[in-house]
Amino acid sequence: MGEATYLAPDAKLPYCRGCGHASVVRQLSRALERLQFPPQSVILTTDIGCLGLADSLFPHLHTVHTTHGRSTAFAAGIALADSVLEPGGLKPVVLIGDGGAMIGLLHLVHAAQLNVDVTVLVHNNFLFGMTGGQHSALTPVGLVTATTPTGNWVPPLDLLALLRAAHAGFLARHFATDADLDARIAEAIAYPGFALIEILELCTAYGTRWNQLTGNALKEIVARQGYQLGRLEAEPERPSFRELYRRQVESLPKEQPAPAAPQALPPVTLARELRLVIAGSAGERVQSAAGLFCQAALVAGLYATLKTDNPVTQGTGFSLAEVCLSPEPIEYTGMEHPDAVIVVSADGSSELQANGTFARCQPGTLLLVDAELPDPPAAGCLWRLPLRKAATPKQAALAGVAAWLARESVLPGAIWEAGLMRLPSDRRQAALEAVRIGQQLATREGEGKW
Amino acid sequence: MVAQGALAAGCRFFAGYPITPASEIYEVMMRELPARGGLALSAPDEISSLCYCVGASLRGLKAMTATSGPGWALMVETVQYALMTETPVVIAMVQRLGPSTGGATQGAQGDVWLTEFSVSGGYSLPVFSPSNADECFDLTVHAFNWSERLRTPVVLLSDKEVGMTAEVVDEVNLATPQVIDRTPFVGTQPHVTYGFDKPEDVPAFAPVGGNLKVTATGSAHDQQGRLLKNSPEVLEVLAHLQQKIDAHAREMALVHADIDPGATSLLISYGITARAARQAARMLRHQGVRISFLQPLTLFPVPQEAIKAALAGVKTVLVAEENLRGQYRAVLAPRLEGRQVLGINKIGGLISPGEIIERVRGMEA
Numbered sequence: 101m102g103e104a105t106y107l108a109p110d111a112k113l114p115y116c117r118g119c120g121h122a123s124v125v126r127q128l129s130r131a132l133e134r135l136q137f138p139p140q141s142v143i144l145t146t147d148i149g150c151l152g153l154a155d156s157l158f159p160h161l162h163t164v165h166t167t168h169g170r171s172t173a174f175a176a177g178i179a180l181a182d183s184v185l186e187p188g189g190l191k192p193v194v195l196i197g198d199g200g201a202m203i204g205l206l207h208l209v210h211a212a213q214l215n216v217d218v219t220v221l222v223h224n225n226f227l228f229g230m231t232g233g234q235h236s237a238l239t240p241v242g243l244v245t246a247t248t249p250t251g252n253w254v255p256p257l258d259l260l261a262l263l264r265a266a267h268a269g270f271l272a273r274h275f276a277t278d279a280d281l282d283a284r285i286a287e288a289i290a291y292p293g294f295a296l297i298e299i300l301e302l303c304t305a306y307g308t309r310w311n312q313l314t315g316n317a318l319k320e321i322v323a324r325q326g327y328q329l330g331r332l333e334a335e336p337e338r339p340s341f342r343e344l345y346r347r348q349v350e351s352l353p354k355e356q357p358a359p360a361a362p363q364a365l366p367p368v369t370l371a372r373e374l375r376l377v378i379a380g381s382a383g384e385r386v387q388s389a390a391g392l393f394c395q396a397a398l399v400a401g402l403y404a405t406l407k408t409d410n411p412v413t414q415g416t417g418f419s420l421a422e423v424c425l426s427p428e429p430i431e432y433t434g435m436e437h438p439d440a441v442i443v444v445s446a447d448g449s450s451e452l453q454a455n456g457t458f459a460r461c462q463p464g465t466l467l468l469v470d471a472e473l474p475d476p477p478a479a480g481c482l483w484r485l486p487l488r489k490a491a492t493p494k495q496a497a498l499a500g501v502a503a504w505l506a507r508e509s510v511l512p513g514a515i516w517e518a519g520l521m522r523l524p525s526d527r528r529q530a531a532l533e534a535v536r537i538g539q540q541l542a543t544r545e546g547e548g549k550w
Numbered sequence: 551m552v553a554q555g556a557l558a559a560g561c562r563f564f565a566g567y568p569i570t571p572a573s574e575i576y577e578v579m580m581r582e583l584p585a586r587g588g589l590a591l592s593a594p595d596e597i598s599s600l601c602y603c604v605g606a607s608l609r610g611l612k613a614m615t616a617t618s619g620p621g622w623a624l625m626v627e628t629v630q631y632a633l634m635t636e637t638p639v640v641i642a643m644v645q646r647l648g649p650s651t652g653g654a655t656q657g658a659q660g661d662v663w664l665t666e667f668s669v670s671g672g673y674s675l676p677v678f679s680p681s682n683a684d685e686c687f688d689l690t691v692h693a694f695n696w697s698e699r700l701r702t703p704v705v706l707l708s709d710k711e712v713g714m715t716a717e718v719v720d721e722v723n724l725a726t727p728q729v730i731d732r733t734p735f736v737g738t739q740p741h742v743t744y745g746f747d748k749p750e751d752v753p754a755f756a757p758v759g760g761n762l763k764v765t766a767t768g769s770a771h772d773q774q775g776r777l778l779k780n781s782p783e784v785l786e787v788l789a790h791l792q793q794k795i796d797a798h799a800r801e802m803a804l805v806h807a808d809i810d811p812g813a814t815s816l817l818i819s820y821g822i823t824a825r826a827a828r829q830a831a832r833m834l835r836h837q838g839v840r841i842s843f844l845q846p847l848t849l850f851p852v853p854q855e856a857i858k859a860a861l862a863g864v865k866t867v868l869v870a871e872e873n874l875r876g877q878y879r880a881v882l883a884p885r886l887e888g889r890q891v892l893g894i895n896k897i898g899g900l901i902s903p904g905e906i907i908e909r910v911r912g913m914e915a
Contacts, residue, residue, distance in 0.1 A: 430717065432825055
């Protein structure tokens, strides 16, 4: 396989005279030649900018020309997908500039963190060349550019130091003119994981036009910034993403036996839709009580919908559940006129006032309110039970639902059992107890047991 | 059910970022995909989510992400890239109340324009809009099918009320539409990445990393993927990107039509509000009002023929949707052949059957 397999032999490099990009392209070609990879296993992913013209120079490689700064993310996507395919082994090579490295910094950080098998060659010429020589986040202090006419005064980002913190296993810094650059690029591509080389070069269109740069300019910049050259010491080699993911999949628990399907009970007749609102406090199993109720309805052959709400901080404040129950498929799921409202805490009561539920109650609405709470500002039939005291705050909502069901005979008591039996054993007993208490409260109301 | 639909459609790659009200899809895919030989991944932002999906799709896997308005805002660059590079990808867009971070836990249908009109140059994105869990399943499979067939990004546009309401699904009777994969390149001709004979044809696909060289690019290109400026070959490809969608518009059209041939009013609604509208139409008929009902499941391309058929004998069209300016109504208006067009609009809560009935009856008075 000759070098022509990679860089076309008659390739006319479309770069300005003296531009480092030409050198990188030649060295990349030599690196691929060293590696002897089949051309179809290399995906050249290029960014916007002069360096993005490189894809047309490699006629036999797959090329993906992308949006600014995103090349690393697209290449990572290709490599990630490849890691679940057999035999895999694709080698995306990303060409970006200093501008692309900054706008796509998050992609570099994440690719390093994942250790996905992508090699990134950052062409750092300290400015945006294609758009007219504006400074970038990697421009050294003092450099004159189109946007820093008196010299750049913001310290440049040390890309390699940053990626080291993201656990990058292969990091190196070179001049575009380094004779051993091809060997380093080959080493990076062969590395089974994320590898990045920052290649320092000068933009002859802008960098050298506005600055008095000597032949040693790059060396001086490196010295001034305290940059280390060559391959940096990195943390010990760690597994590539492909390997990590394979291990992860292998460690998945073997398939659990599906929970036994609830035994279908004789269908329940429900003359019309029923709408129920349950309101309480976060952490007091309001929404899970509603979920159990819906499962029970499902067992009884009814249609059900369940919506929940809570404040942004999910562990504090109110907790709300809205349930529709119907013999027919349910269309509208709103709560214009609830049939029953169960309120088990002051948080819940405040929320129902705030969201307008109380205002929408009608004289026919059953308002089951915990005995400790003040009267809600709502029309309806008020029914007070000591839910929190009798059933504990954590089971008050479930007890409330059970009490309501016992009073209204919406669903036969047997369906609870079917629904509750699906709970994990550690929660089943408490739930059964809550239901029993709710049912007792409904029937012994007025007996003064609590 | 969106996640279940994606799995049924053969989705093997998912990248996501947490966002209410789309996080459930992300969580289910993270749980389900690894055991099925796929890969689900948390991305560091929505830009990366969609870039990863597009990369995976270029490699040959069916891919999806899920987001809401704020995440869509970040994805637009890559939506356009997918369109330009003819890369299949499905975006489940679960609307919430906007603008900006808006109301994370409130439903809305305010992103119809945002999704459809996101692409520079005005290119069409196919958009499907489910109103319930069954349709989420069904339309997700259709979204994948059309994305694969047309090699283009497709949006599944639901909202918080559809996405986060638990409801009963009859799995036994849930039919999975036939699953369609992208057409692979075969044949003796040299592979051309964006090759087509007629501009409405869809190029046959070859994955990057395969034996056929791929030249993918988001810049203006000819059929071979070469960057050229304003040449006739480039303009032909740019026209082709729209023509392939237009040519399949009729086939893509999915609606639920409940037509009363004697009705002079037609009620149109989609997504979550279609449920209230369907119920309102039923109740109005009980009250003796003659009214037709149409629910477009395909929002874009607009199901032109179904709408035209529903217009027979109709004097007034009412469009119910949960946004302020009547976004889909504005799209439909020029296609309603001079009928009176009224909007039923609201934000901050579901439009109820009662509100729709009141509007229809008010019109009669």
